[in-house]
Amino acid sequence: MHLGPILLLSLGSAFFIDSMLYMPDIDSSLVAAISFHTPIVDYVADDFLYLATDDYLYKIDPVRPRIVDRTPLPLRFNYLAIQEKDIILVSSDEIIILDRENLGFKSGIGIETGDHQPIIKDQSIIAHSGERYLYLLNDAGTKSTVRILDLQSGKLVKKATMERMRYFVYDRDTKTLVGLDTKNNLSIFDLTLKKKRRINLGFEAQTFAVRPEGFSIYSDQGIFLVSKTGKIIDFQPIPAQFDHSGSVVLTTNAIARLDTTTCRINAWLDNNLGISRLLHGAGSAHEIGTDPQNNLYLLQTDPLGMVPLKKHYRQLEQAVASLTKADSLWYLQIGAFSSRVNAFRMYDEMRANGVPVIIDSTNLYRIKFGGFNDKPIALDLIDKMLLEGWLVYERKLSVAKTEVFYVNSERFSIVDGVVRKE
Numbered sequence: 001m002h003l004g005p006i007l008l009l010s011l012g013s014a015f016f017i018d019s020m021l022y023m024p025d026i027d028s029s030l031v032a033a034i035s036f037h038t039p040i041v042d043y044v045a046d047d048f049l050y051l052a053t054d055d056y057l058y059k060i061d062p063v064r065p066r067i068v069d070r071t072p073l074p075l076r077f078n079y080l081a082i083q084e085k086d087i088i089l090v091s092s093d094e095i096i097i098l099d100r101e102n103l104g105f106k107s108g109i110g111i112e113t114g115d116h117q118p119i120i121k122d123q124s125i126i127a128h129s130g131e132r133y134l135y136l137l138n139d140a141g142t143k144s145t146v147r148i149l150d151l152q153s154g155k156l157v158k159k160a161t162m163e164r165m166r167y168f169v170y171d172r173d174t175k176t177l178v179g180l181d182t183k184n185n186l187s188i189f190d191l192t193l194k195k196k197r198r199i200n201l202g203f204e205a206q207t208f209a210v211r212p213e214g215f216s217i218y219s220d221q222g223i224f225l226v227s228k229t230g231k232i233i234d235f236q237p238i239p240a241q242f243d244h245s246g247s248v249v250l251t252t253n254a255i256a257r258l259d260t261t262t263c264r265i266n267a268w269l270d271n272n273l274g275i276s277r278l279l280h281g282a283g284s285a286h287e288i289g290t291d292p293q294n295n296l297y298l299l300q301t302d303p304l305g306m307v308p309l310k311k312h313y314r315q316l317e318q319a320v321a322s323l324t325k326a327d328s329l330w331y332l333q334i335g336a337f338s339s340r341v342n343a344f345r346m347y348d349e350m351r352a353n354g355v356p357v358i359i360d361s362t363n364l365y366r367i368k369f370g371g372f373n374d375k376p377i378a379l380d381l382i383d384k385m386l387l388e389g390w391l392v393y394e395r396k397l398s399v400a401k402t403e404v405f406y407v408n409s410e411r412f413s414i415v416d417g418v419v420r421k422e
Contacts, residue, residue, distance in 0.1 A: 015288065019038065019040050020035055020036070021035075021036060022288075024298065029309055030311075030312060031309040031311050031312075032311075032314045033312065034315070038053045040052070040053060045062075046100075048061060048062070050080060050082065057070065057089070057103060065316060067318050071098070071391050072383075076091065077090060077091045078091060078116075079116070079118055080118075080121070082121065082123065083124045086132075086151070092114065092115065095109040096390075097109075104394075109154040114138040115138060116147070117136065119135040119146070119168060133148050133149065133150060134151055136149065137165070142164050144168075146177070165179040166181065166206070171210045173212070175190075176196065177191070178210060185199065185201065201226070201230075204220060204221075205218070205224075206220070211260055211261075213225075213227065213261060215228075223249065225262070225263040234264070238256075252271065253270070253271055256268050256269070268304070269306065275290065275299075275306070276291055277289065289306065296311065327396055329370055329373060330392070331370035331372075331394065332382055333366055333389050333391075337366075338364055343367060344365075350369075354405060354406070355387065356405050369387065369389075370419060371396060371397065371418055372418070377421065378391065381419070396417055399416070399417035
């Protein structure tokens, strides 16, 4: 199942390939290359880039570029999505919701075990006003299942099982979900998962793109332009191996720009440089091409032309946001229990290991370490003490006891509920 390109981002003039962040300067034909030094699991973007590795979620300003915030991840997540003020992390059996502004933990939802992919990265554009729904797709055997979850209540709103999908997208213009299944049917669903239409293509299809007049269907035979009712409007034969991005098609021998209303070629460029991939471009008039050695080329689409981009390597700046609210502190939530006995068992174990945790019994029994005025100090201690949990930013807990603890050779105190380095 494909829901979009893998580890590639177009955000203003920045994009990712694997673990490298690239920032092209169109005028100078230069591209800043920044290594992230760790495998990237998934990403999602608005004005910032939110990027997950096995251990951390990062919030990156791609303009400077720099890390403006980060938070530790106590388990591995497979996918990211955003909705209004939330960052949504999806694992095989759990959904975690973080605050988009400060990456603080908000809530968690258990889900049936499986590889659940968000159908769209920005869930806010798919939901009706006031809704906090998450659309997930899971493949199992010959079937695909779409689930709608209410992030507010944690309940399953709707579930629909269908033929296994090769490709699935959200069409913003018609506010519908469109899928291509393994039996070469295009199915159109409304946002309640009611099937509105099914088109039997009658030929082997690989993927598709939604067009105002219908669909561009990509197959080994070539590109078919199909109307919304399933009628073949036009066909463009091309070699079996190709890539596409928007109206630009890449073959082993050439790069062509198509008229999306007729599927006819209106520009042609020999692929003498061996471009093997097309990436989302650095603007509406550009695409980025790569060769097998990951050299980058600026592909101008109007007029069609290709310019090599020279890489120069830079360091990613490190900066972590520090919030200042008189009544709030950062805490690492290490565990949450409904059982008082289990909570105090963890409490005793943590304290026996030199971690001065506290119990917050506001609703559940929550084991916490903190609080911290500054998030960077909290992150530093979490790393040094090898602690796992969720960072939460919330109202200061009342702690009368004064304590002293050591991390390696460093001495820290907790006075009036606030951790301070001495």
